[in-house]
Amino acid sequence: MKWSTRIGITLGLSVVIAICLSALPKMDMTAGLGSTYTWSNTKGGQLTENNLADLLVQVPLQLRIRKVELSTSRLSLDLSLPKNADSIAVYRDLYTLAQTMLVQTKNVDQVWVRVIDYSGGSESTSSQLVLAMVAQREFVKDMEKKPNELSLIQLEQELQNRFRITYTSKWQQKYPL
Known part of the structure; x- marks a missing residue:
C-alpha cells in the first residue's frame, strides 16, 4: 500500500x-x-441524594438551611431564623419549600420543616425550636400562586389551612399578634 x-x-x-x-x-x-445526578426543571422528577443539592439551590429562600434529610418519601429541613427576620419571610420560605418540593418531585410525599433560633451562642445548648410545619402532597394540588403575590395574612391562612403548623412560645414572643 x-x-x-x-x-x-x-x-x-x-x-x-x-x-x-x-x-x-x-x-x-x-x-x-444523567438525570439521576442532576436536577432538571421538569415537573415530577425523582429526588435523590445525588440531585437534592441541585434542587435546593434553585429554591429562593431567605432563611438559611442548616440541615437536610431525605428518606424514601419524606424530606426534612431545618431552617435557621436570623435575629432580624420578619414573619413574612418565614411564611414565604415555608410556602416556597412546600410548593417546590411537593409539586416538582415524584417521590416526596411529605415535607417537614423546623425553624430554629440559633442566636443564643453555641449550637448544642441554645438552639430553640420556633416553628414546625408538616406539609403533605395531597394538600398542595392548587397552590399555583407564587409566595410574593400573597400578603402576610394570605400566606399565614394558606399555610394554616393546608398544613400542620405548630408555633412555640418563642414564636409568640418574637411575633406577637
Whole structure:
C-alpha cells in the first residue's frame, strides 16, 4: 500500500472515532442516565441524594438551611431564623419549600420543616425550636400562586389551612399578634 492511502485511512478512522466519542455524552442524556445526578426543571422528577443539592439551590429562600434529610418519601429541613427576620419571610420560605418540593418531585410525599433560633451562642445548648410545619402532597394540588403575590395574612391562612403548623412560645414572643 502506498503511504498516501495509509495516511488517508488513518485520518478517516480518526475522524469517525472522534465523532463517535463526541456523541457519547449526548446519548447518555437522551437515555436518561444523567438525570439521576442532576436536577432538571421538569415537573415530577425523582429526588435523590445525588440531585437534592441541585434542587435546593434553585429554591429562593431567605432563611438559611442548616440541615437536610431525605428518606424514601419524606424530606426534612431545618431552617435557621436570623435575629432580624420578619414573619413574612418565614411564611414565604415555608410556602416556597412546600410548593417546590411537593409539586416538582415524584417521590416526596411529605415535607417537614423546623425553624430554629440559633442566636443564643453555641449550637448544642441554645438552639430553640420556633416553628414546625408538616406539609403533605395531597394538600398542595392548587397552590399555583407564587409566595410574593400573597400578603402576610394570605400566606399565614394558606399555610394554616393546608398544613400542620405548630408555633412555640418563642414564636409568640418574637411575633406577637
